[in-house]
Amino acid sequence: xxxxxxxxxxxxxxxxxxxxxxxxxxxxxxxxxxxxxxxxxxxxxxxxxxxxxxxxxxxxxxxxxxxxxxxxxxxxxxxxxxxxxxxxxxxxxxxxxxxxxxxxxxxxxxxxxxxxxxxxxxxxxxxxxxxxxxxxxxxxxxxxxxxxxxxxxxxxxxxxxxxxxxxxxxxxxxxxxxxxxxxxxxxxxxxxxxxxxxxxxxxxxxxxxxxxxxxxxxxxxxxxxxxxxxxxxxxxxxxxxxxxxxxxxxxxxxxxxxxxxxxxxxxxxxxxxxxxxxxxxxxxxxxxxxxxxxxxxxx
Numbered sequence: 617x618x619x620x621x622x623x624x625x626x627x628x629x630x631x632x633x634x635x636x637x638x639x640x641x642x643x644x645x646x647x648x649x650x651x652x653x654x655x656x657x658x659x660x661x662x663x664x665x666x667x668x669x670x671x672x673x674x675x676x677x678x679x680x681x682x683x684x685x686x687x688x689x690x691x692x693x694x695x696x697x698x699x700x701x702x703x704x705x706x707x708x709x710x711x712x713x714x715x716x717x718x719x720x721x722x723x724x725x726x727x728x729x730x731x732x733x734x735x736x737x738x739x740x741x742x743x744x745x746x747x748x749x750x751x752x753x754x755x756x757x758x759x760x761x762x763x764x765x766x767x768x769x770x771x772x773x774x775x776x777x778x779x780x781x782x783x784x785x786x787x788x789x790x791x792x793x794x795x796x797x798x799x800x801x802x803x804x805x806x807x808x809x810x811x812x813x814x815x816x817x818x819x820x821x822x823x824x825x826x827x828x829x830x831x832x833x834x835x836x837x838x839x840x841x842x843x844x845x846x847x848x849x850x851x852x853x854x855x856x857x858x859x860x861x862x863x864x865x866x867x868x869x870x871x872x873x874x875x876x877x878x879x880x881x882x883x884x885x886x887x888x889x890x891x892x893x894x895x896x897x898x899x900x901x902x903x904x905x906x907x908x909x910x911x912x913x914x915x
Contacts, residue, residue, distance in 0.1 A: 632676040639668040649738045655731035657782035660719040699830035702763040706823030713815030730793035746776035774815045835861040852888040867903035878911035885909045
């Protein structure tokens with residue numbers, strides 16, 4: 617468990633830092649080329665990437681807090697810190713969706729001077745980079761059960777989608793200017809509003825899942841059946857009265873009541889409980905196990 621948690625933290629932290637560095641680079645590049653190409657869409661996209669830097673820092677802080685060991689005030693650890701961070705990032709993601717819509721509408725109400733074609737290349741490069749980051753972070757987030765990293769990955773996807781809106785706006789402006797087709801300028805507005813809706817739906821789904829985990833939801837019967845069978849295979853365990861596996865952030869806390877022979881000593885009952893805890897603690901996601909021993913009663 618300790619080795620897995622250490623590896624998990626290092627990999628997730630590394631992914632978060634890569635996202636921060638890439639977003640800083642993208643924000644600077646988009647800002648510079650946005651000004652040079654006279655592209656309001658690209659300048660707005662630069663601000664979006666800068667906002668991603670802030671959310672990535674929030675993810676990093678949440679991941680670090682979640683890995684802190686239990687203390688007197690938090691005996692079950694700090695696993696919920698990651699869920700709380702995921703909720704915060706989801707709210708920011710929702711606001712980004714609103715930002716995309718407002719920026720797109722604002723751009724359409726601006727002047728008709730088309731931006732330079734260099735803006736198209738920068739936006740396409742940004743989309744490719746963001747999609748790569750999205751796929752890498754989703755894979756790592758699922759592998760290491762990190763809500764915050766998965767949420768941050770979807771933020772990269774939302775940034776790529778917003779870049780598509782910018783791409784549509786810039787492309788429409790250039791085509792409209794080249795072929796004197798004024799109605800093409802409205803394509804950016806339609807795409808921007810549509811994409812903003814998708815981004816806000818993503819934020820809602822991710823936030824709902826994070827809230828679900830933050831509320832200590834209990835695993836269903838089909839999820840715990842395998843663990844119960846393992847416990848019943850331990851010598852001295854006659855049965856299981858209760859079994860609750862609670863999701864606590866990215867890890868699980870198990871409460872179990874086992875049934876043992878009422879004639880054995882307290883020491884023997886304690887040893888059986890220790891065996892049960894040791895077996896369950898071998899599971900990757902299990903952080904703590906609370907075992908209560910009940911005497912077997914013949915009905």
